[in-house]
Amino acid sequence: MAKRELTEINAGSMADIAFLLLIFFLVTTTMAQDFGIMRQLPPMQEDDVIEEPETVKEKNVFRVLVNSNDQLLVESEFIQIDQLKDKTLEFLTNKGVFKDEPGVDTHTEREWVRKSDIVQKIANAKGYLAKDQEDQNAKNNLKKYSAKLDAINFFGEYKALIPAALISLKNDNGTSYDMYIQIQNELTSALNELRDELVSKVSRKTYLELDKLNPEERRIIMAVRQIYPQKVSEAEPNQ
Amino acid sequence: MSKFNKGKKKKMQALSTASLPDIIFILLFFFMVTTVMREQDVIVEVKVPDASEIVKIKKRELVDYINIGIPVDIDLYGSQPVIQLDGAIGDLDKIGPWIANNKDARDEAVQSKIVTSLKVDKDTKMRIVTDVKQELRKAEALKIMYSSSAKERTVSAKK
Numbered sequence: 001m002a003k004r005e006l007t008e009i010n011a012g013s014m015a016d017i018a019f020l021l022l023i024f025f026l027v028t029t030t031m032a033q034d035f036g037i038m039r040q041l042p043p044m045q046e047d048d049v050i051e052e053p054e055t056v057k058e059k060n061v062f063r064v065l066v067n068s069n070d071q072l073l074v075e076s077e078f079i080q081i082d083q084l085k086d087k088t089l090e091f092l093t094n095k096g097v098f099k100d101e102p103g104v105d106t107h108t109e110r111e112w113v114r115k116s117d118i119v120q121k122i123a124n125a126k127g128y129l130a131k132d133q134e135d136q137n138a139k140n141n142l143k144k145y146s147a148k149l150d151a152i153n154f155f156g157e158y159k160a161l162i163p164a165a166l167i168s169l170k171n172d173n174g175t176s177y178d179m180y181i182q183i184q185n186e187l188t189s190a191l192n193e194l195r196d197e198l199v200s201k202v203s204r205k206t207y208l209e210l211d212k213l214n215p216e217e218r219r220i221i222m223a224v225r226q227i228y229p230q231k232v233s234e235a236e237p238n239q
Numbered sequence: 240m241s242k243f244n245k246g247k248k249k250k251m252q253a254l255s256t257a258s259l260p261d262i263i264f265i266l267l268f269f270f271m272v273t274t275v276m277r278e279q280d281v282i283v284e285v286k287v288p289d290a291s292e293i294v295k296i297k298k299r300e301l302v303d304y305i306n307i308g309i310p311v312d313i314d315l316y317g318s319q320p321v322i323q324l325d326g327a328i329g330d331l332d333k334i335g336p337w338i339a340n341n342k343d344a345r346d347e348a349v350q351s352k353i354v355t356s357l358k359v360d361k362d363t364k365m366r367i368v369t370d371v372k373q374e375l376r377k378a379e380a381l382k383i384m385y386s387s388s389a390k391e392r393t394v395s396a397k398k
Binding site: 034038039186 | 256257259260263264266267270271273274287288290291292293294295296299302354356357359360361362363364365366368369372373375376377379380381382383384385386387388389392393395
């Protein structure tokens with residue numbers, strides 16, 4: 001056998017091949033862009049259940065109406081979309097959250113959440129559970145009040161929106177989707193700003209950056225949600 | 240020979256391009272990893288609105304997409320906004336079975352975590368969106384996301 005010397009393969013064209021592949025992926029690529037506003041829809045109401053008209057005090061409801069010309073009516077007042085956030089903030093923080101402040105009387109009420117009350121209620125729930133392990137009501141209560149106690153431990157005693165308070169959003173069939181999203185965005189933006197403010201006291205992240213899977217940060221999320229709950233409710237569409 | 244550069248070497252050393260493929264390969268790998276092949280045909284044209292309060296979905300495999308917009312092929316599908324489910328145009332009454340189908344295709348443990356992402360063109364009117372939302376409520380697909388692209392948060396007057 002003749003002894004052959006190994007000739008080196010010229011790798012100069014390797015770059016060209018790689019370039020070719022690169023260009024292919026450059027063209028076909030679409031960056032993952034699963035971003036958006038998350039919402040939870042309310043479950044469908046059964047048809048045969050006749051709903052009692054809820055008696056909510058007008059001042060506990062922050063009404064946002066938008067018509068088919070994308071005009072905005074908030075609390076019976078024509079406003080522009082860029083004013084919506086401030087109006088919402090006003091509603092959400094009326095009369096102070098951590099201390100009593102003068103506010104607008106036509107806006108919602110708030111009630112103090114006191115540590116002593118919560119501790120008492122937790123003790124009650126535990127008492128019921130000691131008697132009956134399967135007491136679902138007591139279990140729920142325990143969970144609810146523990147979350148509130150957590151919130152107090154993090155941020156101090158606070159004034160909660162009364163349960164009936166809500167932001168009511170109603171749109172027309174002719175409203176543009178863009179306008180609808182802008183409204184949803186402004187409402188959420190007001191809420192997130194308040195939440196950020198709270199979170200900044202205990203963490204360097206913003207509210208949206210907190211990670212639910214991290215137990216410590218999860219506690220912060222839950223506490224913040226107690227103090228500033230998401231309260232947007234959408235009107236049933238007319239049939 | 241000029242008398243100024245007498246002793247100096249004038250020739251510049253050839254730059255080695257041996258590492259060029261490596262650099263290209265790194266770029267290549269980056270794009271290979273980030274790339275997502277289009278899973279479905281584009282039937283409707285969607286330009287999503289801008290929003291600032293957006294969150295990112297980490298588990299893409301738990302997301303179903305409903306596209307709503309004006310068809311690309313106007314001659315075939317008309318010029319009114321239509322609903323696209325996967326690769327086909329769907330009517331409102333197809334949403335329920337479609338949702339149920341997607342649910343069955345997934346593991347039981349994650350069925351409650353499915354998110355329906357609404358990719359709706361921003362010029363669409365709300366009527367069709369509301370109808371779709373009602374269908375989703377009937378089908379008990381309550382977690383939804385209004386797909387949006389990023390923008391800056393509006394500044395409130397207080398600050």
